[in-house]
Amino acid sequence: MADKYMELVNTGVTKKLAKLLGLPRPPRLRRYSPDAPLLPGPLLVLGASSSAQELSDTLVSWGLDVRRHDAGDAKLGGILLLLDEVDHPQALSSIMLTAGRALRKLLPGARVVSFSRPASADDEPAVAAARQGIDGVIRSLGREMRGGSTTNGIVLEEATTPVSTSALAALRFFFSGRSAYVDGQFLTVRNGEGALPADFSQPLAGKVAVVTGAARGIGAAIARTLARDGAQVVVVDMPQAGDSLAKVANSIGATTLQLDVTAADAAQQIMDHAIGRHGSLDIVVHNAGITRDKLLANMDAARWDSVIAVNIASQLRMNEAFLAAKLPNLRIVSLASTSGIAGNRGQTNYAASKGGVIGMVRSSAKLFAENGGSIAAVAPGFIETEMTAKIPLGTRTVARMVLPSLMQGGLPEDVAEAISFLGSDAAAGLNGQVLRVCGQSLVGA
Template sequence: MSDRYIDFANSSFGHRLVGALGLPSPVRLERWQAGRLRPIEGALLIGGGPLAERISTLASRLTDGIYSYGTEPSMATAWIPGHGPKLKAVVFDASDLQHTDQLKQLREFFQPLMKNLEHSAHLLILGRAPETLRDPFAASAQRALEGFSRSLAKELRSGATLQLIYVGDGAEDQLEGPLRFFLSPKSAFVSGQVIRLSACATQVSDWTRPLAGRKALVTGAARGIGASIAETLARDGAEVILLDVPPAKSDLEALAARLGGRAITLDICADDAATQLIEQLPDGLDILVHNAGITRDKTLANMTPEFWDAVLAVNLNAPQVLTKALLDSGTLRDNARVILLASISGIAGNRGQTNYAASKAGLIGLAQAWAPTLLDRGISINAVAPGFIETQMTAHIPFGLREAGRRMSSLGQGGLPQDVAEAVAWLAQPGSGAFTGQALRVCGQSVLGA
């Protein structure tokens, strides 16, 4: 469903009216277009501590325009406030901040940039996870980055985003994948997130096809977010297997044919679903995306057992049972990537969605609990928690709630299926084993559960 308010707010009359009345003024976000090669089309500014130099050495693969401010990374041109170009991407390494006094570096670095950002600019702050630091003052300084970055993300305008990445020991050499995602339009609808990276043994070898040679299964792939995930994984070089219920067969087969993939019609709640899947995947699987999901909304007072059971069965029980069976049978190969489609309802709760929110929170808990046990096989498991995404599922929400869902975020609009798909495609990469047991929100920094 198209968002007519964005069209209105971006017309010349609408822009003036929205400004005069102080209404939300969402901009059209820049998104990744087919055929694009460079993650950053514009100036990248690098500053801060010891990781800045390391980033400047890989930055030439991201953009032609590399600038530094406050430090002198060897491969960068000095950026002068008021004279340097407008910035499309910014990375500030705050990993060496250890005292309250040093936090002023954040203000000193970012303040001059605020009026020099291009449309849909992407900003990153790098730090060290506070829980890994012994010195309480250093841990406190690093934790302060979280409050700073989430607040600054809310102050950004014109579709700009900002995230904080805590870089763990051994993860310093693996920043290219996260930078390619978080500094490019692939992360257009991700903002205000805190991400933890650890070491990972596997790497992407060809950035034009980061999923080449990988086999991916996407459930609920006939339409909406699942269809977009299948398309994006195929774009990135994966061999895709699309699964959906038998009534969706014709749409599923048409999409599978277009993507050069294979279709499996199967109800993931069927008693023999695990056996059928194992039989149909004799060569194993590298990427498993549990996207199929349903809503059956009612307040708890009116919740029927059927509504409760159906949502828990599809959204939570089936991903648990199928993942375990695919792991136990060896179908899921070493270094596999498992991605569970959760929801911000599972983080914030939502009136009328006790069943749905329980199922989605359960998926986040599943990723957190399972991840440490899969580390020795190099397998990662994560949840992706979308906010309001424009699909058939959200088109059925009553108008008032739909508008609230769209506007109650820093970006002031709903996301597109492509936004969720890009996040899934990043997590599916070989190098993304550095990110596991976490929930990545794709919600435009929704105020819900933030």
């Protein structure tokens, strides 16, 4: 949080006072640290799957204390629900009720993750009912979690299993502190392509990554996270932001490129710089964006057109150039927003642009896959930035309190963690996915 409220209600005398008065007490979230364990305690695995033993062996190799079916009196760091072979709604009863009893044993910052299959119109009615029911269960459970714990799901297309590479990558992401502000969400694994990193603390080692809009805020956090994860980073922003851009670059050993992303040759400049200076271009993060908010009744062409030009038209143009260049295994990650999913008052232009990003990502997946690449998007919710810091304290605090379960805004680093994951080779099977980083709220950034 940007202010002192969380500190006051979680420490010392003021913690006791807040509890006595019944004030909301946002939990401290378990965020990523290279030295921290993957989970804060043992993992309980519930349900049946033909991959259960192989999956358990993999989890043990990750250093997890895996318990099958019953953890006794142990406090738990997580629960894994194997629901990928459930074929009738009644089959959920035993697993979910057992999970419900185990929830009381969860440690702060614990994780609940499910494996399931997508519902289809071609399924038998009972199968489709069970699979769609799992969607409702996981999203609802996410709203019931406490202590900074979260619930998320991994949906496996029919050709994949829980031990497919991208399924394991998604599972590790959801278990880790990287997913601290991701709750009640699903990732669909469409194939098992990609490779898990040799070193999980350096998943982008050897990669060259470009981040647009990197001079400050979320863009700067993305650049820092990609560099931390092993990538050589190129930070891009407008010439007017040159001083701030240089500070970001100097702090992480990046190179800088000053350009306007709406320029016709922006993609060519990016490719020339990345390949000329660093030998390749492996990851592009389309982060550059602007807001020009106004009720539609008062909207003028300048406000509308500038937002569309920067937030979506520039990405479409650059992606066309990247595809034409046939760069091998290129991974694109774009910044969408929950405003593009649920809308936001006074942001019709912004919502059109961010909804456009989501449509672009889903439609472009097959095009990037043809050359071994992928494209995905992250849709942030209420993220603590310089912009949200300008909201009056009372209004800002109330806005956070209405957020489900986590009761707080996210940090730029939460967005950056998701982008680094989706830009990795291990996430190749998540091509075309849009991941909300919003604490299960649809309050848009």
